[in-house]
Amino acid sequence: MSEQQYRTLAESSNEMIFMIDCEGVIRYVNNFAAKSYGARPEDLTGKKHDDIFPPDIARRHNVQIAKVFETGKPVYAYDRIERMKNPDRTIWIDAMLVPVTDETGKTVSVLGISRDITDRKKLNDEIIRSSKLESLGTLAGGIAHDFNNVLMGIIGNITMAGKHASGDDKLQILLRRAEKIAYKARSLTEQLITFARGGAPVKKAVLLSELIMETAQFAMTGSNAGCELSLAEDLWPAEVDEGQIVQVFTNILINSRQAMPEGGKVVIRALNVLVEPENAAMAPAGKYVSVSFSDSGCGISPEDISRIFDPFFSKKDDGKGLGLATAYSIIKRHSGTISVESDERGTTFTVLLPASDNLPAPEKTCGGGAPEKISCIEFEGIRILVMDDDESVLFPICDMLAYMGCSVRSAVNGEQACKEYERAFERDVPFDILILDLVVKGGMGGVETLQKIRRIDKDARAVVSSGYSNDPVVANYKDYGFCGALIKPYCQQQVIEILQHVRPVTAKNATESH
Known part of the structure; x- marks a missing residue:
């Protein structure tokens, strides 16, 4: 093959291909390689790695290239991070450095072939993170199960103590107080079970107003941002799993908090919505409860907003980027919808949950009172x-x-x-x-x-x-x-x-x- 044919082959490749001489100067780089680094071929050709990469990356390149010239054998580098001085861009690559020899067998240059594995790396990291979350979820579910058993024993014995002490008013007050505390402890296990995720929602008719108020108070505690509630007085009940919906609202509010580090306001609105058949593109026709969360933060870019519910998309480095993906999954399991709108004035998340024709069951309390x-x-x-x-x-x-x-x-x-x-x-x-x-x-x-x-x-x-x-x-x-x-x-x-x-x-x- 002629040199031109080799060049055409290299330029048609989806691999990063470059040639380095014995002085460490880049003599050739194909378009795909330059583009992967956010540059043009002419920006890289004729330069050394010290001119292009930060010192730590350049030093590693130079050592590996020198090894090829010294041994005359290929060098392989897998799962390697790459950064450039300008633009400041990070990618992950698998690379192979191969000696190119003259007619005497002397290595005269090094051919580098690299593959951008950034997307694969992110996917693998997400799989590992999801696996860890699944393990933590299993652990949390097991702890919640065992803790609920302990609470069952405590509450059962408190109940029976109350039956056998029906004539002692002071003791009855103490037992009811103890029972109330035990039921408060149950909310801790509900949070653990919510974290455990998984499983079908255990739905019941719920008035969302109180749920919204309690969640907002919890999620906004310690924040510089304020919260304003606008909840319809005649709000329909919704058929939901309370624990899972609390998780959805909490994740949205945490996202709003993070968008307003210097302070601001989240406005939560809840109202009844009737979706007519002609508007069924928004959601299947029927009765819904709409809950919206509007913050006054910096907004979400058009590029990011299309991926905001993607579990493989996160702007965070602390492993907390799954919150909105989890919210999306939960709402889908409830046959509802979740949407987002954003501009420079802030972001609004809107959740639609199917309304219930059933009335919420009254909360049951079990005092240790006189026998019924x-x-x-x-x-x-x-x-x-x-x-x-x-x-x-x-x-x-x-x-x-x-x-x-x-x-x-x-x-x-x-x-x-x-x-x-x-x-x-x-x-x-x-x-x-x-x-x-x-x-x-x-x-x-x-x-x-x-x-x-x-x-x-x-x-x-x-x-x-x-x-x-x-x-x-x-x-x-x-x-x-x-x-x-x-x-x-x-x-x-x-x-x-x-x-x-x-x-x-x-x-x-x-x-x-x-």
């Missing part, structure tokens, strides 16, 4: 089998059910629960309801236990109990054969309601005949 008549009459004689591998959870649940008049048996794992059920079924005194822990460490959990029990009795009725509030089995318990779900830590009122809903008609009729 409903507990001792309505459930008297109902046979319940409770399976939980944590005795600190198992004992107070069984005590609570027994106090309500139920006939209770317990098991610490799935195998024991199956034997208890089979024994009772053979004696023609089957259990009316099973309460099965979802996860049993080192043993058979709730789902598998119910499957085996259904082989004994296809009509067995079971409630799944778990400290993993975001587990798909809890969110979609019917798909796994359960009749209801109890999320730890739960209180006696929640137990009463689930039993009223789940118990078989025959058991209900039996108790009503007393």
